[in-house]
Amino acid sequence: MPLIEVEQLSKRFGQHTVLDGISLSIERGESVVIIGQSGTGKSVVLKHLIRLLEPDDGRVIFDGCDLAEIGHAELTDVRRRIAMVFQSAALLDSLTVGENVGLGLKETRRMSSSEIAPIVEECLELVGLADAADKMPSELSGGMRKRVGLARAIANRPEVVLYDEPTTGLDPVTAETINELIVSLNERVNATSVAVTHDMHSAFMIAHRIIMLHRGMIVFDGTPQEIQASGDPIVRQFIEGKAVGPLTTQV
Amino acid sequence: MEPMDFHVEAVGRRGINMVTRSGGMALLAGRFVATLKDIPRSMHLIVGQFYSIGVRSLPLIIVISVFVGAVSAWQAAYQFKFIGAPLRLLGSAVGKAVVIELAPVLSALVFAGRVGAGIAAELGTMRVTEQIDALESLGIDPVRYLVLPRMLACTVMVPMLVVFANFIAVIGALAVSIFGVDISSETFLNGYRMSFQLSDFLNGMIKAGVFGFLIGLVGCYEGMTTIGGAEGVGRSTTIAVVISSVLILIFNFFFAVLLFRI
Numbered sequence: 139m140p141l142i143e144v145e146q147l148s149k150r151f152g153q154h155t156v157l158d159g160i161s162l163s164i165e166r167g168e169s170v171v172i173i174g175q176s177g178t179g180k181s182v183v184l185k186h187l188i189r190l191l192e193p194d195d196g197r198v199i200f201d202g203c204d205l206a207e208i209g210h211a212e213l214t215d216v217r218r219r220i221a222m223v224f225q226s227a228a229l230l231d232s233l234t235v236g237e238n239v240g241l242g243l244k245e246t247r248r249m250s251s252s253e254i255a256p257i258v259e260e261c262l263e264l265v266g267l268a269d270a271a272d273k274m275p276s277e278l279s280g281g282m283r284k285r286v287g288l289a290r291a292i293a294n295r296p297e298v299v300l301y302d303e304p305t306t307g308l309d310p311v312t313a314e315t316i317n318e319l320i321v322s323l324n325e326r327v328n329a330t331s332v333a334v335t336h337d338m339h340s341a342f343m344i345a346h347r348i349i350m351l352h353r354g355m356i357v358f359d360g361t362p363q364e365i366q367a368s369g370d371p372i373v374r375q376f377i378e379g380k381a382v383g384p385l386t387t388q389v
Numbered sequence: 390m391e392p393m394d395f396h397v398e399a400v401g402r403r404g405i406n407m408v409t410r411s412g413g414m415a416l417l418a419g420r421f422v423a424t425l426k427d428i429p430r431s432m433h434l435i436v437g438q439f440y441s442i443g444v445r446s447l448p449l450i451i452v453i454s455v456f457v458g459a460v461s462a463w464q465a466a467y468q469f470k471f472i473g474a475p476l477r478l479l480g481s482a483v484g485k486a487v488v489i490e491l492a493p494v495l496s497a498l499v500f501a502g503r504v505g506a507g508i509a510a511e512l513g514t515m516r517v518t519e520q521i522d523a524l525e526s527l528g529i530d531p532v533r534y535l536v537l538p539r540m541l542a543c544t545v546m547v548p549m550l551v552v553f554a555n556f557i558a559v560i561g562a563l564a565v566s567i568f569g570v571d572i573s574s575e576t577f578l579n580g581y582r583m584s585f586q587l588s589d590f591l592n593g594m595i596k597a598g599v600f601g602f603l604i605g606l607v608g609c610y611e612g613m614t615t616i617g618g619a620e621g622v623g624r625s626t627t628i629a630v631v632i633s634s635v636l637i638l639i640f641n642f643f644f645a646v647l648l649f650r651i
Contacts, residue, residue, distance in 0.1 A: 185522070188525075188526055190522050190525060190526065210530070214528045214530070215528075217525065217526060217527065217528035218528045220526075221526065221527075222522075222523075222526040224519050224522065224523055224526075225519075226518060226519055228518060228519035228520050228522060228523035229520070229523075230515075230520050230523070230524075231518075231520070241524075241527060241529070242527035242528065242529065245527070245529045245534065246527065246528040246529060248430070287523075290523075290527075294527065294528075
């Protein structure tokens with residue numbers, strides 16, 4: 139049984155249909171990357187997987203349970219198993235970096251400060267920010283905030299990590315570190331990962347499977363090797379990053 | 390579209406918005422009550438809000454209360470002179486007005502401007518920068534983590550502030566009576582004691598508690614439902630102050646009818 143199943147998911151914002159009946163399934167331990175132009179609903183898919191958004195039509199099933207049908211307590215349990223790294227990092231600006239990383243451990247697992255401290259230290263060390271625990275998020279650069287967001291997500295030891303544009307806005311060296319971190323998390327603890335990105339280098343590095351969205355529908359679902367061999371003009375234009383082609387003429 | 394249709398549609402849209410907002414606030418109030426059981430584990434958050442919402446409002450409440458007391462003594466003396474009433478009753482009139490109406494209502498209106506706006510702006514910013522989504526993604530209930538401490542602090546701290554406001558306003562009134570109206574402090578305080586009733590004071594506290602609850606509820610609801618960046622945060626903040634101020638004055642009328650029977 140797949141760990142995550144999305145069945146005929148549709149979502150509209152006002153008159154605008156963002157997702158138009160997409161279906162996909164993700165196996166335990168798999169690393170899936172969702173690509174597509176801006177505004178095609180990639181982040182919207184991600185937010186449905188953790189019920190930050192609710193579908194207009196269709197279902198999202200996590201480990202056999204329909205997210206729309208579970209109560210508050212069960213949803214909290216599901217969210218403890220899934221972590222999300224936000225595009226903007228979404229750090230709580232009233233807390234220090236260390237408090238942000240340990241927030242889930244303190245508030246949901248009710249661990250003591252002495253139990254939380256070594257985990258926070260380990261997670262910050264993993265993202266190369268061991269000295270930043272006492273800083274406020276406003277003192278950090280965009281890239282550093284993103285790495286703290288990643289540290290916060292992995293502190294809860296999640297089974298699934300959702301990454302929203304994990305390398306966007308980072309310098310190439312830091313971006314590569316994040317890519318390696320995602321791969322190592324996936325391999326080391328068999329964490330399932332679902333990433334949304336525009337960065338094709340990152341996609342090829344971390345993906346077992348790539349899904350491309352276009353106009354709210356899936357236009358490609360296959361391995362990195364298969365997408366590189368694809369003859370579909372929409373897919374080709376996107377992965378080659380060409381200004382002229384069906385993606386730009388259809389707008 | 391015909392102009393008439395346009396007006397009908399606009400009225401309809403406003404009506405739907407009002408019903409949606411009322412329903413949303415009722416649901417949030419229900420969820421606040423449901424999270425009261427989590428007070429012990431949220432104590433660290435609640436104490437922080439009691440300080441930032443309550444204690445830090447005290448200087449402002451002191452300043453407005455001095456002048457509220459002072460102006461009510463001055464205006465009462467002016468009216469007394471006009472109708473020829475004896476000035477020894479000044480303390481009675483001012484004391485009654487302060488305890489029943491001026492301290493609870495004016496403190497609540499100022500509190501709505503300072504704290505209601507602050508809550509809406511803070512939670513609104515957290516909403517549009519995905520900080521509330523981040524809390525939910527960590528399995529943390531934003532109602533317990535953000536709404537419970539703020540609504541509780543408003544509900545408890547407004548009555549506490551009104552106790553100070555009552556006391557400080559009487560001092561302001563006393564100062565004006567002595568230095569401006571030229572009556573002795575004994576005369577003023579005798580008049581005040583003569584009219585003071587514990588039930589008036591307690592009814593003022595009940596009103597203040599309800600006003601505090603409304604300020605917290607409206608601020609939290611508007612903040613939590615903010616959409617659309619900096620402009621949305623500004624809109625939520627304004628709406629929070631407007632709605633809570635109007636609700637304070639409407640509820641105040643019904644309290645007058647219910648609690649202070651003619």
